[in-house]
Amino acid sequence: MAGGPPSILDLTRDELRALVFSWQFSPVHAGRVWSYIYLAGVTRFAAMPEVPARLRARLESALALPHPAVAREAHSSDGFTRKYLLALGDGHRVETVLMRFTGRATACLSSQAGCAMGCVFCATGQLGFQRQLTAGEIVAQALHVDRVLREHGRGGPLARAESPSPHERHERLRNVVLMGMGEPLANYEAVMRAVDILRNPNGPGIGARRITLSTVGVVPGIVRLADEARPIHLAVSLHAATQAERAALVPVARRWPLDALLEACRYYVEKQQRRIFFEWALIAGRNDTPEQAHALGRLLRGLRAQVNLIPLNPTAGYDGAPTHQTAARHFQDILATHGLPSTVRQRRGLDIAAGCGQLAGGG
Ligand code: SAH
Numbered sequence: 001m002a003g004g005p006p007s008i009l010d011l012t013r014d015e016l017r018a019l020v021f022s023w024q025f026s027p028v029h030a031g032r033v034w035s036y037i038y039l040a041g042v043t044r045f046a047a048m049p050e051v052p053a054r055l056r057a058r059l060e061s062a063l064a065l066p067h068p069a070v071a072r073e074a075h076s077s078d079g080f081t082r083k084y085l086l087a088l089g090d091g092h093r094v095e096t097v098l099m100r101f102t103g104r105a106t107a108c109l110s111s112q113a114g115c116a117m118g119c120v121f122c123a124t125g126q127l128g129f130q131r132q133l134t135a136g137e138i139v140a141q142a143l144h145v146d147r148v149l150r151e152h153g154r155g156g157p158l159a160r161a162e163s164p165s166p167h168e169r170h171e172r173l174r175n176v177v178l179m180g181m182g183e184p185l186a187n188y189e190a191v192m193r194a195v196d197i198l199r200n201p202n203g204p205g206i207g208a209r210r211i212t213l214s215t216v217g218v219v220p221g222i223v224r225l226a227d228e229a230r231p232i233h234l235a236v237s238l239h240a241a242t243q244a245e246r247a248a249l250v251p252v253a254r255r256w257p258l259d260a261l262l263e264a265c266r267y268y269v270e271k272q273q274r275r276i277f278f279e280w281a282l283i284a285g286r287n288d289t290p291e292q293a294h295a296l297g298r299l300l301r302g303l304r305a306q307v308n309l310i311p312l313n314p315t316a317g318y319d320g321a322p323t324h325q326t327a328a329r330h331f332q333d334i335l336a337t338h339g340l341p342s343t344v345r346q347r348r349g350l351d352i353a354a355g356c357g358q359l360a361g362g363g
C-alpha cells in the first residue's frame with residue numbers, strides 16, 4: 001500500500017506458482033516458499049535455505065514479505081484475550097485480537113483501517129474511514145497471531161493444558177472471525193482473496209467453516225456471497241427489528257433498509273443452505289425490551305437463524321449501558337418462544353478494550 005514492491009502475501013498459492021514458473025523456476029520451489037511463510041512462519045526470504053539462492057534473490061527484488069510491527073500490545077487480565085496494534089507499511093494502524101476462550105485459538109481480523117459505516121455505539125465507526133486493507137494486510141494479521149502462538153509454544157503461557165499431537169509443534173490458529181475494524185463486505189475483493197489464502201490446505205489451512213464474516217448489512221455483498229462457492233459463516237449485525245430503530249443505531253440502514261436486508265438474507269440461506277447468525281448489541285432500555293424480543297422473533301420467522309446477543313461494550317463516543325444478565329436471559333427466553341436459538345456472547349477483553357466494537361486503532 002505504501003508503494004514499493006507488491007506483497008507476496010497478496011498472492012494465492014497458484015499465483016505464486018505461476019509467477020515462479022514464469023521466472024523459469026520449478027513451481028515446486030514456489031510450494032517451498034509458501035510452506036516457509038505459512039507453515040514455518042518465516043519472515044524473510046533469506047531464511048529459506050531450501051529455496052535456490054537465485055530464486056531467493058529474484059523474490060527479494062520483485063516482492064516484499066511484510067510483517068507489521070507491533071506498535072502496542074495488551075493482555076487481558078482474564079488471560080484469554082490479547083490485543084495487538086499493528087503498524088502497516090504506510091503508518092496506518094489496525095487492531096488484531098487473539099482470543100482463546102473457546103479452547104481454540106481464534107484471530108479477530110480487521111478488514112479496513114477505520115470504518116465508514118458510522119454505527120453510533122462502535123469505536124471504529126466513531127473513528128471514521130481511513131483506508132481499505134489489502135488482502136496481504138489481512139493475511140499478515142493472521143500470520144502475526146500464528147507467530148504469537150508459535151513463540152509461546154508448548155509450556156508457555158499460551159499453551160494448551162492437554163498434550164498436543166506429536167506432529168503439532170505448536171498450537172495453530174484454528175478459527176478466524178472477520179469482526180475487527182472495518183466492514184468486510186465494503187472491501188469484498190481483498191477480503192475474499194485473504195479468505196482464500198487462509199483456507200489453502202497447503203498453507204494456513206483454516207477451513208471455511210472456521211471462518212466467520214460479520215457484516216453491518218451490505219446487501220449487494222450478501223447477495224454476491226450467496227452466489228459464490230465460499231462456504232464461510234455469515235453474521236449480520238441487526239441490533240433492531242424495525243427500520244426506524246435500526247436506522248438510528250446503524251446509519252447505513254438508510255441505504256440498505258431492513259426489508260431489503262432480510263430479503264438478501266433469505267436468498268443467502270436458500271442458496272447456501274446454511275443458517276445466518278444475527279448479532280444484536282444489547283443496550284439497556286434501548287433495544288432489550290420484551291416487545292423488541294418479540295419483534296425480532298417475528299422478523300426472523302421461517303429463516304434458519306441464530307441470534308448472538310452482545311451486551312454493549314463501552315466506547316468513548318456513546319453513553320449507552322449494557323443490558324443486565326437477567327434481562328438478557330429474559331430476552332433469550334422470548335426468542336425461544338419463537339423457535340429462535342440464541343447465545344449471549346461472553347464478555348472478554350474489556351479491560352484492554354478488545355471487545356466487540358471497541359477497536360479504535362489507538363491501543
Ligand atoms: N463491520 C462489521 C464487523 C465488525 S463489528 C459489522 O458491523 O458487523 C463486530 C460486531 O461488534 C458487530 O456485530 C457490531 O455491531 C458489534 N459491535 C460494535 N460496537 C459494539 C459495542 N460497543 N458493543 C457490542 N457490540 C458492538
Ligand code: SF4
Pocket residue numbers: 115116117118119122123124125126180181182183216237357
Ligand atoms: Fe463499522 Fe461494524 Fe463498527 Fe458499524 S459496527 S461502524 S460497520 S465496524
